[in-house]
Amino acid sequence: MNWLALVAISIAAWGAVGLLQKISSNLLDPTALVFWVIVGLLVGSVPLVAWLPASTPLGLSGGVIAMGLLSGLTNALGSWCLFRALKNGAAASIVIPFTALYPLITVLLAFAFLGETLSLRQSLGALLAIGGGALLSYEPSA
Amino acid sequence: MTRPNPPSAARAGLDHWLALCLACTVLWGVWGFLSKLLADRVGAIETQLLFTLGMLPAGLIAAWRVGAAALIPSPRGIVYGLLNGLLTALGTLCFFAALGRVSASIVSPLIAAYPLVTVALAALILRERIRPLQIAGALCAVIGLALLS
Numbered sequence: 001m002n003w004l005a006l007v008a009i010s011i012a013a014w015g016a017v018g019l020l021q022k023i024s025s026n027l028l029d030p031t032a033l034v035f036w037v038i039v040g041l042l043v044g045s046v047p048l049v050a051w052l053p054a055s056t057p058l059g060l061s062g063g064v065i066a067m068g069l070l071s072g073l074t075n076a077l078g079s080w081c082l083f084r085a086l087k088n089g090a091a092a093s094i095v096i097p098f099t100a101l102y103p104l105i106t107v108l109l110a111f112a113f114l115g116e117t118l119s120l121r122q123s124l125g126a127l128l129a130i131g132g133g134a135l136l137s138y139e140p141s142a
Numbered sequence: 143m144t145r146p147n148p149p150s151a152a153r154a155g156l157d158h159w160l161a162l163c164l165a166c167t168v169l170w171g172v173w174g175f176l177s178k179l180l181a182d183r184v185g186a187i188e189t190q191l192l193f194t195l196g197m198l199p200a201g202l203i204a205a206w207r208v209g210a211a212a213l214i215p216s217p218r219g220i221v222y223g224l225l226n227g228l229l230t231a232l233g234t235l236c237f238f239a240a241l242g243r244v245s246a247s248i249v250s251p252l253i254a255a256y257p258l259v260t261v262a263l264a265a266l267i268l269r270e271r272i273r274p275l276q277i278a279g280a281l282c283a284v285i286g287l288a289l290l291s
Binding site for chain 2: 006023037041042044068072073078099105127133
């Protein structure tokens with residue numbers, strides 16, 4: 001599939017997740033939501049095993065397995081920090097847009113360690129997209 | 143601006159909300175980077191499965207901490223929670239697949255614009271008012287998307 005189509009599906013899916021979180025905030029405790037999201041991830045991901053080439057599970061190196069597990073762990077730990085910050089009195093109107101800037105860190109790491117570069121036009125686009133995402137996440141505290 | 147800081151929150155060090163907020167941003171940023179490293183080495187399905195396995199301890203800890211009553215709320219709560227997880231899974235799978243095709247410095251900023259969809263859906267379905275700051279954000283995001291794609 002074309003990479004732009006994949007990005008569009010991601011944007012649509014995560015955008016809908018944002019709406020669901022709004023709707024379900026009074027139905028689900030945030031910690032319970034973490035549990036159900038992971039149940040949903042399992043339900044959605046485990047059937048994908050059927051699409052794996054038969055040799056793949058054995059073909060994964062220890063490094064790749066560690067990296068994969070670490071990716072899940074960093075994501076979960078990040079969410080935990082966010083919930084904890086909100087619990088410790090942080091205003092959601094500040095914390096949510098701030099954490100929406102996380103792709104900046106990904107871009108910086110990709111520049112530093114993978115030698116990725118962006119043209120001036122792409123850099124401007126990246127800053128506008130990330131900044132726009134942060135502004136869109138802003139909601140004044142009730 | 144109101145910042146509801148209860149006295150218990152006036153903590154120093156790592157438990158201060160600002161430190162936690164920074165930690166969250168960095169951890170999610172590292173997650174995006176690790177996802178790219180994986181996507182360059184294995185397919186999106188393998189990445190998705192390993193990522194899900196890595197998330198599993200958090201699910202178990204969450205279950206242990208909240209207890210059965212909060213964990214199994216109304217049937218509607220469960221449907222929303224599950225749907226949340228399924229859509230998250232679809233989003234991460236496509237994110238990993240896109241990372242396998244182009245650079246992280248293109249894909250990550252593009253995906254960052256997803257609140258555009260949330261705000262649009264909230265306006266359409268929940269009849270939420272779109273605030274001026276969100277309109278400015280939407281303009282920035284759309285121009286950013288156009289410049290990047």
